[in-house]
Amino acid sequence: DAGVTQSPTHLIKTRGQQVTLRCSPKSGHDTVSWYQQALGQGPQFIFQYYEEEERQRGNFPDRFSGHQFPNYSSELNVNALLLGDSALYLCASSLGRVLAKNIQYFGAGTRLSVL
């Protein structure tokens, strides 16, 4: 049973560029959440996708956008990259039933460096 997979593992971009990160959820999971984790900090919630719709969003600018596909996989897009976007981007999958015990299963992350 495959867990959460993310690609690529590392990425180097320059300011102003655009980036797309990908995530495949754990088998049987229908909800994908994206987090940004700066060095020495906790993961910061970016947004969550359920049934191909953005269900909730954290305090991130519109430069951060996403998509969920019918097979529940997801993409995170970041436009007009800034130096401050350098971080570990984590994808987590879970079950979308609101009353379910909210366990997030994380992928290994994509390390983004913006130069």
Next chain:
Amino acid sequence: GQSLEQPSEVTAVEGAIVQINCTYQTSGFYGLSWYQQHDGGAPTFLSYNALDGLEETGRFSSFLSRSDSYGYLLLQELQMKDSASYFCAVSSGGYQKVTFGTGTKLQVIP
């Protein structure tokens, strides 16, 4: 908004017991989770408390007091491999948005 507080660093001796506290402020509280993250690794789920009281899973226990907006993670029989960062996280709001604390770096020494 949500806020969580936990100690930034804790050091404990191998074989001992350590408690990591977490206080939170949030509206629409559903539950408190704990995650472990080794350097360079992904966060992994340890425990979840929705109701007051103690939940035990092997060497790990987690406690929640909803009235005090307080919880803790208890690690017993510490092993060197327990050296990692530990995050408390609250689930809140209609879709159980998860908000993480800043993490506690646990160092286990011989």
